[in-house]
Amino acid sequence: MGAIYLIRHGQASFGEADYDRLSGLGVEQGAVVGAELLRRGVRFTEARCGSLVRQRKTAETVLDWLGAGTPAKEDPRWNEYDHVDVVAHHGGGVPQEATDSRGYQAVLDGALAEWVGAGEASPCAETWPAFLARVRGALDELVSVLRKGENAVVFTSGGVIGTLAGLLLGKPEAGLQKLNRVTVNAGITKLVTGRGGVTLLTFNEHPHFEGGAARLLTYR
Numbered sequence: 001m002g003a004i005y006l007i008r009h010g011q012a013s014f015g016e017a018d019y020d021r022l023s024g025l026g027v028e029q030g031a032v033v034g035a036e037l038l039r040r041g042v043r044f045t046e047a048r049c050g051s052l053v054r055q056r057k058t059a060e061t062v063l064d065w066l067g068a069g070t071p072a073k074e075d076p077r078w079n080e081y082d083h084v085d086v087v088a089h090h091g092g093g094v095p096q097e098a099t100d101s102r103g104y105q106a107v108l109d110g111a112l113a114e115w116v117g118a119g120e121a122s123p124c125a126e127t128w129p130a131f132l133a134r135v136r137g138a139l140d141e142l143v144s145v146l147r148k149g150e151n152a153v154v155f156t157s158g159g160v161i162g163t164l165a166g167l168l169l170g171k172p173e174a175g176l177q178k179l180n181r182v183t184v185n186a187g188i189t190k191l192v193t194g195r196g197g198v199t200l201l202t203f204n205e206h207p208h209f210e211g212g213a214a215r216l217l218t219y220r
Contacts, residue, residue: 001194005153009058011185020053029186030058034065036208046152050078059155077138080157090114158183168200
């Protein structure tokens with residue numbers, strides 16, 4: 001069997017004018033997960049990332065650690081849902097406040113539930129059915145190019161990872177709303193591919209942020 005490693009990007013700049021930028025901690029997290037993949041000795045024949053800065057920069061850091069000769073291929077289908085747009089239309093437009101990330105998370109949770117429930121009727125630029133279709137398409141395309149025993153790595157976001165994990169368990173909506181919120185920055189989710197299709201093997205691995213590296217564990 002082959003495997004697909006989904007890596008959540010390092011910590012972004014929550015509460016700042018440019019959210020789509022790795023924080024200093026986020027850069028460190030990328031280096032640590034890169035060292036972890038190097039320790040595992042996994043060889044990747046395919047590397048993908050979304051087009052968001054935080055995803056691309058995490059990919060660059062990790063692939064540098066792995067000594068990869070080529071950069072990850074950008075594919076916007078691996079981008080996160082637009083949380084600002086979702087909150088604007090389903091959460092009252094509450095701004096991100098760096099001093100109250102928990103409060104914002106509560107608003108976002110409610111907004112995501114409404115977004116999913118609204119289906120194609122949502123006023124957001126991208127509806128939940130459209131988001132689900134694009135991330136499913138991104139995964140299907142990647143699986144189609146992997147040959148027997150080959151591995152791929154993807155640098156993406158928590159909503160994408162949670163949704164795909166939920167999809168493979170039969171409940172993509174629950175994946176978005178429940179699994180998404182517990183994904184850690186630079187965590188590892190592993191899918192295996194074979195004749196039986198794609199299976200979720202592990203979700204949100206982060207032992208590389210335990211012990212002496214515990215200060216690097218973040219969820220937002």
